[in-house]
Amino acid sequence: MSDVARESVLRTVQLTKRFGGLIAVRSVDFDVPAGSISSLIGPNGAGKTTLFNVIAGLSDPTTGFIEFLGRRVVAKPERGWLEPVMWVIPSGALLLAANETVSAGLPQAVTGIVLLAAFAALIATLLLASIRPTWYVVALARLGVFKSARPNDMVAAGIGRTFQNIRLFSNMTATENVLVGMHRQLHQNPLDAVLRTRRQRTEEAEGRQEAIKWLRYVNLTGRDDAVARNLPYGDQRRLEIARALASKPKLLLLDEPTAGMNPSETAEMMKLFARIRDELGLTILLIEHDMRVVMGISDRVTVLDHGEKIAEGTPQEVRGNPKVIEAYLGKGAL
Numbered sequence: 047m048s049d050v051a052r053e054s055v056l057r058t059v060q061l062t063k064r065f066g067g068l069i070a071v072r073s074v075d076f077d078v079p080a081g082s083i084s085s086l087i088g089p090n091g092a093g094k095t096t097l098f099n100v101i102a103g104l105s106d107p108t109t110g111f112i113e114f115l116g117r118r119v120v121a122k123p124e125r126g127w128l129e130p131v132m133w134v135i136p137s138g139a140l141l142l143a144a145n146e147t148v149s150a151g152l153p154q155a156v157t158g159i160v161l162l163a164a165f166a167a168l169i170a171t172l173l174l175a176s177i178r179p180t181w182y183v184v185a186l187a188r189l190g191v192f193k194s195a196r197p198n199d200m201v202a203a204g205i206g207r208t209f210q211n212i213r214l215f216s217n218m219t220a221t222e223n224v225l226v227g228m229h230r231q232l233h234q235n236p237l238d239a240v241l242r243t244r245r246q247r248t249e250e251a252e253g254r255q256e257a258i259k260w261l262r263y264v265n266l267t268g269r270d271d272a273v274a275r276n277l278p279y280g281d282q283r284r285l286e287i288a289r290a291l292a293s294k295p296k297l298l299l300l301d302e303p304t305a306g307m308n309p310s311e312t313a314e315m316m317k318l319f320a321r322i323r324d325e326l327g328l329t330i331l332l333i334e335h336d337m338r339v340v341m342g343i344s345d346r347v348t349v350l351d352h353g354e355k356i357a358e359g360t361p362q363e364v365r366g367n368p369k370v371i372e373a374y375l376g377k378g379a380l
Contacts, residue, residue, distance in 0.1 A: 054113075054161045055080045055297050055329045056101065061110035063096055063353075070096040072353040073110070078297065083323055083330045085340045087364075089373055094333045095210055097350070098301055101331075102207050103200040114203055115296065124192040132189075133171040140164035167308035202230060206295030208286040210333070216275035220266060220285050223274055224257035227292035236356050251323075260288040264318060280311045288319070291326070298322065300332035304339055312336065341365065349373065 050091075052076035063071040071093045078084045079131040086094050100107050103120060111121035144160040159198065174182050186193070195203065206227075215223050225232075232253055238246035258270050269277065274285060283303060290298060300319075304312045316339055322328050334340050340347060347364040349357040351373040357364050364370055 049353055053080050054078060055115060056331065057113045058097075058101070059110050059113070061097070061100065061112065062108045063093075063100055063105065064108040070353050071100070071107075071350075074350070074353075074355050076348045076355060076358060078329055078331050081323065081327065082345040083332070083343050084346045084348065085320060085344040086331065086333050086348050086350065087335070087337075087340055091352075092350040092373075093353040094350055095301060096353075098207075098299055098333060100298060101200075102205065103195045103197045106194045110127060114200075116204065117203075118192075119195040119203060121192065121194055123194055124189050126193060128189060129175065129186060129193070132173060132186075134168070137164040137168040137170060140167055159338065162235050201295075203292050204294075204296035205299060206290035206293045206300040207298070208283075208290055208301055208303060210305070212282050212286060213272040214282060214285060214289075217273065219271050219273055220261055220277065220288075221254060221257045221270045223285055223290045224260050224289050225253055227289035228256065229251055230293065257288075257292065260292050261285075262292065264288045265314070283307070283315070284318075287322075291322070295328065296364055298328050298330045300334075302333055302335060304334065304336055313341060315339075319343055 057079040058074055058076055061071055061074045062069065074093075074097065086097065088094055097107075099105050100120060101112060106122060107120065109122070111118050113119065140160055141164050144157050144164065147157045149158055155205065216225065218226075229316075232249055233245045234243075235251050237243075261270060262369060264287050266281060266284055266288065269281065269285075274282065275340040277285060286296075287300070287303070303313050303319075307315065319330060319332075320343060323330055344361050347357075347359065347361055349364060349367070349370050351369075356369045356373060
């Protein structure tokens with residue numbers, strides 16, 4: 047295993063997720079060192095997937111926050127009421143101006159133009175709120191408005207993910223599935239697609255070549271045009287990883303990536319994870335129940351039980367931890 051860098055790619059601080067009276071994750075602090083393969087383990091119902099979902103932006107934490115690459119990205123929203131106020135300020139100012147034109151006795155055409163501008167300003171601000179360009183997000187931050195990142199924001203920030211239950215586009219080919227993961231790198235617009243512009247044709251050809259490259263990387267050579275639902279189970283798992291890699295992440299979240307695989311397939315996946323870390327320089331955080339995988343490839347292991355972190359350290363340290371043994375085997379196991 048390679049040495050683990052000191053700086054953290056991801057850090058959770060007192061992270062808690064509550065569903066009504068159920069606390070799925072309770073005050074969890076942990077970090078993922080850059081360049082590491084870190085594992086998150088625990089018995090069924092320990093809160094692992096819930097924690098993954100919060101990290102991926104699928105749900106907001108009840109308390110606490112998550113930092114990615116040194117920037118707070120997930121937390122409870124703050125001053126969210128101020129953003130809608132921002133949306134109506136430009137159009138509101140123009141409506142006041144329209145009222146002034148009426149009071150000043152200016153021609154109705156001038157008033158109409160100002161009203162039209164007010165409507166256009168409202169539409170423009172709502173579009174900005176939907177698209178959320180970087181400068182808009184920065185402006186919100188300067189005003190003290192914080193909105194927790196959504197899944198698309200986390201992908202844009204540099205987090206790729208696979209799922210416990212495979213989530214491929216089953217009626218699309220392997221190449222098309224990988225192209226979906228590349229959507230943030232593709233810049234063609236609907237008009238390009240309708241008119242089949244040169245940019246659209248060039249980008250589509252280059253995108254397909256890039257997708258095929260990722261398929262080969264995960265050992266799916268020759269499966270480019272295979273429909274996803276027709277692929278064997280293990281190949282579908284690999285395809286999910288290829289799609290995640292195509293988004294060019296800095297952190298790869300793998301949720302039980304070897305579940306349902308035989309020993310030979312599992313060994314091949316372990317080699318793939320090591321290649322991803324060593325060749326691509328990616329940091330990997332995985333949930334895994336197969337202790338051979340966890341102990342075989344992990345630099346650091348974090349253990350959850352009933353939503354709480356009960357142990358953390360190297361595989362050797364965690365393997366002999368009494369709390370971990372008790373969580374898996376029950377009291378009296380020692």
